[in-house]
Amino acid sequence: MRPRDERGVAFPSPLVILSIVAVAMAGLAFVATQDSGAPDDRAQTVAQPSASPTPTATPAPAPPKKVKKPAIKRGEIFVEVYNNSGIAGLAGTTAQRASGAGWNVVGSDNWYGTIPSSTVYFPPRLAAAAKALAKDLGISRLQPAVDPMRFDRLTVILTGDAA
Template identity: 55%
Template structure:
């Protein structure tokens, strides 16, 4: 040996890039396939076919006693649903050139017990002041409209959020 030291290769083992990309892609696709094929393992209890097959397998039981005739139900009006104002989110928008209108009405709604989560300007055209509601919030929308003196109540439209009431105030709001 002539004094030259042999240098040890310290680069390690490197896999080709194509093999790495393929491996990562295969794992990702397998994960997506696993998630996509997971189903609900619970039997469908609401299926009429399932309930009819269960009843056809059981022998009919003999009635031991005749049922008493049911008296006719009296028609009583349903009481309106109770609305807890503090649990309903409300957002108020100004769609007029009246400065500070949304802020004033938001303060009025808070004073009535509503959970006001924001107020801002609405960009677009709304004909008249309206309270918009999401699913299951119709009774709350009617109550909020009464509290604020708004005469129009309608289902929410895009881009409004369905988990809250949206009040849009126009030039005609007094």
């Protein structure tokens, strides 16, 4: 039988007192480690439900970014137009068409030599501009510029197929 106080209430057993003190100490230790600001090194696990997982939609991949080509500033690119056909005035009329499309035509004349078909000649840095000029004039042949052409501009040489 356990001892009782004057009102008849039984004193708790030493085992109950020890349990209460142990729980209180554990609570204090927990609070003290959480307030220290130190990172928690313990591994944390998350319980996974035992049911089969629900399918989740995966986001669609982003479309590839299109690389914008720099805009061709027609008015800043020099163009020379030459006639290599027997058609009088072909270089002049083509030069007017190029100017009308915004190109900076700096001259037109006759070309002496053998050219297989109407061609836009270009220095390497003006390759994109050459494609645009050829499209504007309806010329399908493009070639790198050669001597005696100038390498700071586009050179158009017209043959009979340009008429």
